[in-house]
Amino acid sequence: MTKIFGDPSEFVDDSVAGFVDLYSRFVQPVPHGVIRSTATPEGKVAVIAGGGSGHYPAFAGYVGPGLADAAVCGNVFASPSTRWVYDVAKAANRGGGVVLGFGNYAGDILNFGLAAERLRAEGIPAELLVVTDDVASEGQGANGQRRGIAGDVVAFKIAGAAAEAGYGFDDVVRVARHANDVTRSMGIAFAGCTLPGESEPLFTVTPGNMAIGLGIHGEPGISEEPIGTPQEIADLLVDKVLGGKPEGTPDGGKVAVLVNGLGSTKYEELFLLYGPIAKRLREAGYEVVAPQVGELVTSLDMAGCSLTVTWLDEELETLWTAPAQCPALSVGPTIETTPAPTYVVPEDEVADYTGTPAEAQEAGQKIAGLIEAVRDVLKDAEAELGRIDAIAGDGDHGTGMVNGSVAAAQAARTAADAGAGAAATLSAAGGAWADRAGGTSGVIWGVLLHAFADKLGDEGKPSAQQVAEGATASVEAVMRLAGARVGNKTMLDSQVPFAQTLAERVGAGDDLKTAFTTAAQAATAAAEATKDLRPQIGRARPLAERSLGHPDAGAVSLALVTRTIADKL
Amino acid sequence: MTKIFGDPSEFVDDSVAGFVDLYSRFVQPVPHGVIRSTATPEGKVAVIAGGGSGHYPAFAGYVGPGLADAAVCGNVFASPSTRWVYDVAKAANRGGGVVLGFGNYAGDILNFGLAAERLRAEGIPAELLVVTDDVASEGQGANGQRRGIAGDVVAFKIAGAAAEAGYGFDDVVRVARHANDVTRSMGIAFAGCTLPGESEPLFTVTPGNMAIGLGIHGEPGISEEPIGTPQEIADLLVDKVLGGKPEGTPDGGKVAVLVNGLGSTKYEELFLLYGPIAKRLREAGYEVVAPQVGELVTSLDMAGCSLTVTWLDEELETLWTAPAQCPALSVGPTIETTPAPTYVVPEDEVADYTGTPAEAQEAGQKIAGLIEAVRDVLKDAEAELGRIDAIAGDGDHGTGMVNGSVAAAQAARTAADAGAGAAATLSAAGGAWADRAGGTSGVIWGVLLHAFADKLGDEGKPSAQQVAEGATASVEAVMRLAGARVGNKTMLDSQVPFAQTLAERVGAGDDLKTAFTTAAQAATAAAEATKDLRPQIGRARPLAERSLGHPDAGAVSLALVTRTIADKL
Missing domain, CATH: 1.25.40.340 (DhaL domain)
Structure with missing residues (x-):
């Protein structure tokens, strides 16, 4: 349950303020989001990650060299407005166009979509990277697609690495969408989370049970079962994810793997679960590449976890393992950086109502x-x-x-x-x-x-x-x-x-x-x-x-x- | 509440097994602990961190270049045995002696102390680094000292950096104990945590209240107050820590700062709290150097947080900001490494009872x-x-x-x-x-x-x-x-x-x-x-x-x- 907050309506702004103070070597503030505080070359494709807040490290924790260029920070579990997305993207644009990445939810589809239209209308190339990894929501998310959960991390990492490597706009969009296409996740929850200022959790799970197939906004799962042993939980998650294996991917070969904690399911438990998950995947002929286990996309203090698997081809593997540094991740050797200029917020035009009767x-x-x-x-x-x-x-x-x-x-x-x-x-x-x-x-x-x-x-x-x-x-x-x-x-x-x-x-x-x-x-x-x-x-x-x-x-x-x-x- | 576990008595072993699989680039397993999987020069002082489990990233998450050489993993919230400490230290010793770092608790004092005696009896230089940062327990921890809480991270980081820099045994001990001497922490809890397999939390806090001065093992706080605003919580923590300012440290100057989450108090809340804490410290004339905000020393899924301040002199600042890479932290440029040989467990001698009547x-x-x-x-x-x-x-x-x-x-x-x-x-x-x-x-x-x-x-x-x-x-x-x-x-x-x-x-x-x-x-x-x-x-x-x-x-x-x-x- 969220305990540290002042005015709940200021929760996100206050939290982002502390975050940018802490991580000024990676980020600087813009209205309703952050952009990198390190310089990027003119013409670089900008990767913008975003969505509601309450999911840290998603999304601001993934801004830094080799990863995202900016994050839009909506209110807790709520899509940022069209204007916020537009403003952050404009601030991050380096002339190479912007890729707007987010998990597939109705509000985000609307707001990121309208922002992309507005950017394109101004001549800025803008495309959506809609993450749809959650096999539990097959055909039931926004647009009839799956919802997006922890697969965000893989899709954004690969987009960020491609942009950092100097890929052109179309190629960043292509490889990032491909990464999403070959990524599948499955989650379980043990207990719901409570919004700042509220006294009741968004949902509850019967004590001793686990909800199967939850979303990351506290949406309830699609069924409940008694909590299994670590081996049983590993089997459930691996079976569901492999059962949703994307068309055209090989039975075996290299995979990126995430075991994600939702907030109150702690490291020791996640490590304990990773053991049998990795074993099952290896037995199925997969080689686990640069796995990540920890809190990657949270839901405040929800208890639960998810498994994400990305089927890697050579290009995806190169990008998944490419160097990246940001508040939440450090992969490979340090990328040298120089400071970026401090962002100055453009002034709004003042309306003139002269002549109104x-x-x-x-x-x-x-x-x-x-x-x-x-x-x-x-x-x-x-x-x-x-x-x-x-x-x-x-x-x-x-x-x-x-x-x-x-x-x-x-x-x-x-x-x-x-x-x-x-x-x-x-x-x-x-x-x-x-x-x-x-x-x-x-x-x-x-x-x-x-x-x-x-x-x-x-x-x-x-x-x-x-x-x-x-x-x-x-x-x-x-x-x-x-x-x-x-x-x-x-x-x-x-x-x-x-x-x-x-x-x-x-x-x-x-x-x-x-x-x-x-x-x-x-x-x-x-x-x-x-x-x-x-x-x-x-x-x-x-x-x-x-x-x-x-x-x-x-x-x-x-x-x-x-x-x-x-x-x- | 801990949800993912099989046999509770195997919880730590199963969790460490997953951890070493995941982080094999940093660690390799030894009985009841981990040592680095990367080579260190002969004669290097070995820094061993340890204590009970349930505190991840403490302690195994801090093993890696520039930080600890090994971690001893006790049962959940319980000191490792003398034998476990001895075995891990023997495995980590490179001929330069071992520094055994742990928070000040009775069981750890006994077991690490007896292990050090045994090591010294074999001619291996061994000294204790007993962390005593918790101002809430002034004069009331083991040995009449304060307890150790998140200050572990600063003391171990500085010991690790000194050892990595080639300091001799006595100098590593000196600077690490000095780091502890100038470190103070203060914590609060909102809710207790539950041991794996138990159904009731170790302690409870009245809803709407916060317990002041908790320990990291679920020990209850020393008083309860209604939960304050972020500013009030920041004031409380800063006042208590500055009130316990170590003798001989300046009123102002450079300080290392940790804002530590205990498990269920999430990143957004910690960032939100860091803002007013940093402001208060700056107003008091302090410059915050390389702050760390996140889950650094947890207590399973306890809700709560703590503030740690270390008064830095030039030597401590150099060591605090020196490069280090481990599962839980990444500071500065990547330290180049080569693989260490795989550790082989020595065989136990078999007892012979021939001749017993x-x-x-x-x-x-x-x-x-x-x-x-x-x-x-x-x-x-x-x-x-x-x-x-x-x-x-x-x-x-x-x-x-x-x-x-x-x-x-x-x-x-x-x-x-x-x-x-x-x-x-x-x-x-x-x-x-x-x-x-x-x-x-x-x-x-x-x-x-x-x-x-x-x-x-x-x-x-x-x-x-x-x-x-x-x-x-x-x-x-x-x-x-x-x-x-x-x-x-x-x-x-x-x-x-x-x-x-x-x-x-x-x-x-x-x-x-x-x-x-x-x-x-x-x-x-x-x-x-x-x-x-x-x-x-x-x-x-x-x-x-x-x-x-x-x-x-x-x-x-x-x-x-x-x-x-x-x-x-």
Whole structure:
């Protein structure tokens, strides 16, 4: 259980601050991440690792010569926002393009994907390295692929070594994706972990049992068994990993092997387990090359471990064993370095709202007040939203909604006080929400508010009709981004009835407050009804079953936001 | 809680086996420890680190170029036996003498001390490096010194660097002891750890509280307070450590700093804590040199952390920052190495009992049977003895007694079957107990049985008078070794009344069984009466208070052994 923290919302920033102080020979700080403090040649491909925090040494611990050029540090177990990924990648880019590496989770796919688009739009080559090693989640992670767990380390190490060796952009992408393609992992958990500031673990395992096939965010496993002997655990992990052997790889030959501790399963236990694992692999005809046993990708203080195997060809072996030094790893001879220049954060452009009519400015003030009310309600609901989300997900929904709404309220107030109209104020809120919330919900709420804002205009007070159109536009934007539809147990299950009811009631002549109130009631009932649904996107089957009888956190929070606004209109 | 283990008594051996497989580039196995697998020059001073297991990376993780030459691996939280220390030191000796480094605990003082005597008797220079950094235990550790905790890392690193640099034996000892003299630590715990195979933690901390001043064996802290903010925890640790500033060190200047995690307090929390610690130290005029933050000396999965500060002069700074590579640390440029020859375990001499009279051989068989009975009873009592010991100690007493009696019973049976008499059989048992039990009780029971055996002879069946003399001699031997007397709450509190009653009853003409039974009853009553005593050796005051109302584990097990023998006579 996390014990050392001040304000939980500052946990990651405070931790990264201590980390960069400690490891200044490897890293220097940039907003929401770190880049190398040692110089790299112009034109070098930059390898960016990232994702949520709480996984140290993943990801900042892998920044250094021969490995990553930068890490993006999201909130605990939550994807960094698109903006954060973009900013860190821009800071790390040396003109050779950027490879954005992360484990396969919905929020990361969205945020890293949108950041890559934005970078490419500016002429910076950018490709995704989506790690999909977890055999327990076959076909059940984001995009229908496996999830990414400790295989991150192998994929990022190989990408980093290729970039260090001077590979061109396309070749770094090729070899790193190949490394992921031939990497498989399997994990078990003995006990869940607890987010900073929370009192209950994200999940529990029956004492004496082990959960098979956990994810690294505290997602529960896919089955439970009594804890076996070290030999039985080794057999289980080796059998599952070899059972998921990638097509085209040989039965035997050289393999990279990781035995990863998740936080509270200690070194002595991991060494004890490595013995029979190495023996089994050797008996199966494999030669273990440069194995790593220890805490490589953790989940705070979760108890458990995983086995990762990478089938090495000659190129992969060379890159896997190439020198690398970073806070968490030291491989081979020391790479000589010289200091890099200190990074200077570029200044944000200041918005100018000159010429906005007074009536529109009043609407801007009204919207800023509404978002402040939403923020206050979400703060009260934070723990409950996290609890609902943890049933079938990673439990970050409450934190994400609070971080997003706090940033959105502040940005909206700043914009409104500077004279912004309704659209500009709501758009500023959407930008801040997307930039600062992180996670899946952050990017979705950013897109939602932007789409909504586009219909309101900055010419005067938005009409009820404009508001209804905004709600409809925001539904379309979310559907497009998330690739989901009604019935998938997502926020759309309450957002769609809300927008439809609002449009109907406004069309029938209700005033805005009445129509909004009726629509919010419809959203609330629809959110409640998601109890009877199974999630169909990015959730393993047992988690989908587990979520039966519990509403979807995203649908519940959407309904809560609409009720809050209806009250204040 | 430890989850991955097979037979708990094989935990350390199995774990070390996996460790040497994994890190064969640094280490090779020797019985009960590891030595470097890389060559060192003849005449180099060998630095041996050691103590109980369960503290990884301490101690085997610190073996490698620029650091230790070998590590002795005791059972979990228990001192290695004298024989184990001796064997590992012999294997590591390159003709330049051996420095035996360990934290200041009673069992280690005994076993490393006796091993050093034995080495010196063979002409091998051997000195102790007793680490005493824990300011929380001022005047309350073994020998009236502080206990040793994470300061081990600094002392061993500096000893290792000096030896690597070619310092002579006396200079390595001098600079390493100086490093210890200017090192201070302070720790806190949030939750206790559980020994492999046990279901309850060694101690608990009230939820929401932190125990101040814990030891690394799960010894409880000296007070409890609510968990503070990171700033408050940093202030507490810095204030306590600077408050214990060694005499003669400057107020300011360069310091080595460790922030050590005990197992379940994770990296993000440690980095978060390091920030305000470094700031406080800088504000106090200190320059932090090559800080280390992470898991350096753990206690299985205990939750908690400690701060260590070493006041560096020029020589210490040079040695602290000198290159070193080992499984747990990588400092500076790679030290070039070549493989060392594979260590071959020397064969034990086989005892020859030719000429022992038949009556004496019968007595040998009888003694082997008695020790087997003792072993069976101790196995049943293992958990209870550990529980009593954990109240004011490290909870290893049950395990130590079982390991010792299992080895003793096997050795006694082998000797008796080979024709040994009473003295030779009991002496073989004592040797095996001392070699294989580890901990404080192991060395004491070895000495006790040897002294007892000396009075029995191998000429025939020992008389009641000889047995009574053996009991008296064993009391004297234990008093001499442990430096304790009746009333100190040790095993002597039941051993002395046992020996006195036995001598009285035999002198009064009772037969051996009757006299032994009466003496065992006296021992049992005396063991029970230790409830009213406070321990006065090697225990911090709050622990001494805590032990009031609970008997001493050593006194209880001595009484149990005497009752078992009385029943079987």
